[in-house]
Amino acid sequence: MFDIFDIYLLEALINGVLLGGVLALLALGLNLIFGVIDVVWICYAELIMLGMYGMFFLFKIYHFPFLLAAVICIAGVGVLGVVLHLLVIAPLLGAAPINQLLATGGVLFFLQSAATVMFGIDFRNLGIRLPVLEVHDMFISYARLLAFGAALAGMVVLYLFLSRTYTGTAIRAIAQDRQIMPLMGVDARRIYIITSAIGGALAGLAATLLVLQYDVHPFIGLTFGPTTFMICVLGGLGNMVGGFVASFVFAEIISVGGLYLDLEWGYVFAFGFFIAMMFAKPQGLLARRA
Amino acid sequence: MSRILPWVAGAALIALPFVYREPYPMHLLIVVLIWSSMYTSWSVMGRFGLVSLGHGGFMGIGAYTTALLWNNFGLTPWLGIPVAMLVVAIVALVIAWPCFRFRIIGHYFALVTLALSAIVLQVIIASRDITGGSLGYTPQRYNGGSSIFALQFTDKVTWYLIALGVWAMALFIRYRVERSMLRYALEAIAEDEDAAAAAGVHVTWEKLKITLISAAMTGFAGALYCQYQMFISPDTVSGISVSLQMVFAAVVGGIYVLLGPTVGAFITILLAEFLRIGFGTGAVGWDNIIYGSLLVLFIIFLPQGLVGTLQAKFVRAA
Numbered sequence: 001m002f003d004i005f006d007i008y009l010l011e012a013l014i015n016g017v018l019l020g021g022v023l024a025l026l027a028l029g030l031n032l033i034f035g036v037i038d039v040v041w042i043c044y045a046e047l048i049m050l051g052m053y054g055m056f057f058l059f060k061i062y063h064f065p066f067l068l069a070a071v072i073c074i075a076g077v078g079v080l081g082v083v084l085h086l087l088v089i090a091p092l093l094g095a096a097p098i099n100q101l102l103a104t105g106g107v108l109f110f111l112q113s114a115a116t117v118m119f120g121i122d123f124r125n126l127g128i129r130l131p132v133l134e135v136h137d138m139f140i141s142y143a144r145l146l147a148f149g150a151a152l153a154g155m156v157v158l159y160l161f162l163s164r165t166y167t168g169t170a171i172r173a174i175a176q177d178r179q180i181m182p183l184m185g186v187d188a189r190r191i192y193i194i195t196s197a198i199g200g201a202l203a204g205l206a207a208t209l210l211v212l213q214y215d216v217h218p219f220i221g222l223t224f225g226p227t228t229f230m231i232c233v234l235g236g237l238g239n240m241v242g243g244f245v246a247s248f249v250f251a252e253i254i255s256v257g258g259l260y261l262d263l264e265w266g267y268v269f270a271f272g273f274f275i276a277m278m279f280a281k282p283q284g285l286l287a288r289r290a
Numbered sequence: 291m292s293r294i295l296p297w298v299a300g301a302a303l304i305a306l307p308f309v310y311r312e313p314y315p316m317h318l319l320i321v322v323l324i325w326s327s328m329y330t331s332w333s334v335m336g337r338f339g340l341v342s343l344g345h346g347g348f349m350g351i352g353a354y355t356t357a358l359l360w361n362n363f364g365l366t367p368w369l370g371i372p373v374a375m376l377v378v379a380i381v382a383l384v385i386a387w388p389c390f391r392f393r394i395i396g397h398y399f400a401l402v403t404l405a406l407s408a409i410v411l412q413v414i415i416a417s418r419d420i421t422g423g424s425l426g427y428t429p430q431r432y433n434g435g436s437s438i439f440a441l442q443f444t445d446k447v448t449w450y451l452i453a454l455g456v457w458a459m460a461l462f463i464r465y466r467v468e469r470s471m472l473r474y475a476l477e478a479i480a481e482d483e484d485a486a487a488a489a490g491v492h493v494t495w496e497k498l499k500i501t502l503i504s505a506a507m508t509g510f511a512g513a514l515y516c517q518y519q520m521f522i523s524p525d526t527v528s529g530i531s532v533s534l535q536m537v538f539a540a541v542v543g544g545i546y547v548l549l550g551p552t553v554g555a556f557i558t559i560l561l562a563e564f565l566r567i568g569f570g571t572g573a574v575g576w577d578n579i580i581y582g583s584l585l586v587l588f589i590i591f592l593p594q595g596l597v598g599t600l601q602a603k604f605v606r607a608a
Contacts, residue, residue: 034397040397040400040401042404042534088586088590091590092589092590095589095593096339097396097397098339098341098396098397098400099589099593101341101397101400102341102537102538102541102585102589103585103586103589103590105534105537105538105585106538106581106582106583106584106585106586106589107582107586108534108582109531109534109538109578109579109581109582109585110578110579110581110582110583110586111582112578112582113575113576113577113578113579113582114575114579116574116575116578117574117575117576117579218575222529222530222531225530226404226405226408226530227408229401229404229405230401230405230408232401233398233401233402233405237397237398237401264412264415264416265416267412267416268409268412268413268416271405271408271409271412272409274405275384275385275405275406275409278385278388278389278392278394278402279388
C-alpha cells in the first residue's frame with residue numbers, strides 16, 4: 001500500500017517538474033516583454049494558440065517535416081509579436097500603462113474569435129502519439145520530456161543571448177533605465193521590436209511543444225493564459241529568475257494536488273496558493289523587503 | 291432644464307412598457323439594462339484608474355451563490371441576494387486589502403484580479419457535483435413560474451421594471467460617489483498615492499471602500515442576471531472573457547461619463563444581436579472579432595469613449 005502511494009507521488013512530482021519546464025518557458029516570454037517594454041500582453045496565450053494551429057496545418061495538412069514546421073512556426077509567431085507591437089503597443093507607448101494591457105485584451109478577443117471563424121471550434125491534434133516511458137512502474141510521457149528539454153534549451157539560449165551579445169546587453173540595459181539608454185545611443189524602438197520578436201518566438205516555441213500534448217481549439221489560450229500571468233506575478237513581473245522558480249512551484253502544486261483530487265482542484269490549489277502568496281510576498285517570491 | 295431632464299427620461303422609460311410591449315425588444319432592453327448596471331458597477335472604480343479584471347469573478351459568485359442557496363436551502367433570493375453580496379464583498383476584501391496595503395497598482399492589480407476571475411471559473415467547474423460544472427446551472431422554477439417570493443417572473447414587463455430600477459440605482463450610486471469626498475480622495479490617489487497619503491488621505495481604506503461598493507453592485511447585478519435568464523454557466527458569468535467584456539463595453543461608451551457604460555452596453559449587445567439575426571450561425575465569432583478590433587481602436591484613438599468624446603466636443607462648442 002505504502003509503496004504504491006509513494007510511486008504515484010513520485011510520478012506526480014516528476015510530471016510536475018516537466019510541466020514546470022513548459023510553464024517556465026511561457027512565463028519567460030511574458031516576463032521578457034514586461035521587463036523591457038513595460039507592457040503585459042494579455043493575449044500572449046492566444047499567440048501560442050495561433051502557433052499551435054500553424055503546427056497543425058503545416059504538419060498535418062501540408063505534410064511538412066516536424067522540425068521544419070516547428071522552425072516556420074517559431075519564426076511566424078515571432079513576426080506576429082512584432083506586428084502586435086507595431087500595430088497595438090507602439091501607438092500606446094505614451095499612454096497610461098493600463099491602456100496597453102486593455103488593448104491587448106482586445107487583441108485576445110480578436111484572435112480568439114478569428115480562430116473560431118477561420119478554423120471552427122473542433123478540437124484538432126497532430127495525430128502523433130509519442131511513446132510513454134516506463135521507469136519502475138512510473139509513466140512519463142515522451143512529449144513532456146521533450147517539451148521540458150526544449151524549454152530548458154530555449155532558456156539557456158536566451159540567457160546566453162542576453163548576457164553575451166551586444167543586442168542582449170542593450171535589451172537588459174533598456175529594462176533597467178528607459179530614459180538614459182536612448183541617450184547612450186541605443187535605439188529603443190529597435191530594441192522593442194527585437195524584444196517583441198523574441199517574446200513571440202518564445203510563444204512559438206511553446207506552441208510547438210504544447211501541440212504534442214494538447215489538442216488545439218480556439219479557446220485553448222484560456223487554459224494557459226491565467227496560469228502564465230499568475231506565475232509571472234508570483235515570481236515578480238519582469239523578474240525572470242523569480243518567474244522560473246515560480247513555474248516549478250506552481251507546476252508541483254498542480255501536479256500533486258491533481259494526484260489527490262481532480263486535476264481542476266490542482267489548479268484551484270495553485271491559484272489559492274497564489275492568493276496566499278500575495279499576502280506574504282506581494283512583490284514576488286524572490287523580492288527582498290524594501 | 292438639466293435638472294428635470296433625468297426625471298422626464300425616467301418617466302418615459304417607466305411608461306414605455308405600457309405603450310409598447312413586443313416581447314423581443316423588451317427582452318433586449320432588459321438584457322441591456324442588466325448588463326448596463328454591471329458595466330456601471332465596474333466603472334465606479336474603473337474611472338479612478340483601478341482597473342479590475344476580477345469583476346467576472348464577482349458576477350459569478352453573485353449569480354451562483356444566489357442560485358445555490360435557492361436550490362439547496364430554499365432560501366428566497368430576497369435574502370439570498372444580500373447573502374451573495376456579502377460573500378462577494380468578503381472575497382473582494384480578501385483580494386483587495388493586501389493589494390492596496392502593499393501598493394499593488396496598475397498592471398499588478400489588473401493581473402491579480404484577473405487571477406481572481408480565473409479562480410472563480412475554475413472553482414465553479416471543479417466543484418461540478420454542486421454547481422453542475424461546465425454544463426451550467428438552473429435555479430428551480432417555483433411552481434407556477436411566477437412568484438414574488440422566488441423572484442421569478444415569466445412576464446417581461448415586470449422584469450423590465452425591475453431591471454430599470456436596478457440600473458437607475460447603479461447610476462445613482464455612481465452619481466453619489468462622484469459628488470462625495472471619496473471622489474476627491476480617489477482622484478488624488480490616482481494622481482499620486484504618496485502625495486495623497488501625505489495630504490492625509492487614507493489610501494488603503496479609500497480604495498477599499500470603492501472596491502467593496504463596486505464588487506457588491508456587480509454581485510447584485512450578477513444575481514439578477516441569473517434570476518432573469520434562469521440559467522447560468524461558468525463561461526457566461528465568470529472568467530476572463532466576462533471581465534474583459536465589462537471593461538470593453540465601459541471603455542467604448544466612456545468610463546468617465548455617467549451614461550458611458552450604458553451606451554457601451556447598448557452598442558455591444560445590439561451589435562451581437564444584429565450579427566446573430568443577420569448572419570445566423572455563420573456569424574459565430576464575428577461579433578467578438580468586431581469587439582476586439584473596436585476595443586483596440588477605441589483605446590488608441592478614442593480613450594475617452596464615445597459619450598466622453600461627444601460630450602467634450604459638445605461642451606467645447608457651446
